[in-house]
Amino acid sequence: MPGHLLTIEEYAALDGPGFTELVEGRLVTSPGSGRRHDMAVCLLAAQLERQLPRGLAFVVRAELDLRLAPDGAPGFARRPDLMVVGRAALTRAGGLVRADEVLVVAEVVAPDSKRTDYVVKHDEYADAGIPHYWIVDITGPVSLVACRAGDLDAAAVTDTFTTDIPFPVRLDLDALVP
Numbered sequence: 001m002p003g004h005l006l007t008i009e010e011y012a013a014l015d016g017p018g019f020t021e022l023v024e025g026r027l028v029t030s031p032g033s034g035r036r037h038d039m040a041v042c043l044l045a046a047q048l049e050r051q052l053p054r055g056l057a058f059v060v061r062a063e064l065d066l067r068l069a070p071d072g073a074p075g076f077a078r079r080p081d082l083m084v085v086g087r088a089a090l091t092r093a094g095g096l097v098r099a100d101e102v103l104v105v106a107e108v109v110a111p112d113s114k115r116t117d118y119v120v121k122h123d124e125y126a127d128a129g130i131p132h133y134w135i136v137d138i139t140g141p142v143s144l145v146a147c148r149a150g151d152l153d154a155a156a157v158t159d160t161f162t163t164d165i166p167f168p169v170r171l172d173l174d175a176l177v178p
Contacts, residue, residue: 008065008075012095025074031112033081040108040138040176041081048084051169056103057087064105065096066128076128078121082106084166099128103166106134108176122147132166142173 005025019030033041041060048058062083066076077096082105089101105125107117117135125133126149133147143156146163161171 005074007072008067008069008077008096009071011075011077012063012065019079021079022075022077024076025069030079031110033108033110036138036177037108037110039178040136043176044106044108044136044171045082047171047175048082048169051167052084053167055087056084056167057090059083059085059090059097063096064102065098066124067099068124068127076124078124080105080121081108099125099130102130104132104134105130106136109135109137109139111139136173136176138177142176144171144173 006022006027007025008022011022011027021028021030045058045060052058060082061079064078064080064083066078068076083097083102084104084106085097085101086103089097092101105121107121109117122133122135126147131149135145135147137143137145137156141158143158144161145154145156146161147154148165157173159173161169161173163169
């Protein structure tokens, strides 16, 4: 590994960074999530797939360039559990998904990343201009906090999450855990 803080370009050029993220130029290993977490991500994606409007798509665990640093400066890249993007982002040549291509980021909270998901990533996604951040907590009862433009004052929803913003969707939260 390089002995200096990485730019987003250097991070993107690494050969198979694995489950890492880039925080202020530092490589950080993403915590292991476990089967229950991974299943919840898959079940969330399945529910979304049936409801996404034409022109939108989801991606799971893709690398996201938050674009929080100027070119050539130590960069920021996260690997969200799920993102909703315009289909054009899927056909664009080039590696990482860019923050300006993302409509929704969803993180399923893992026990060892609770503070990171609720506080750190919340602030980073807001600073990156991502308009919607959904925090899904699968510890009983299953809940979803839908943050808009960095607002964390949204109440946790249990049972069923329904919204028309940024697109109409109805999610059965209890169905996210077997």
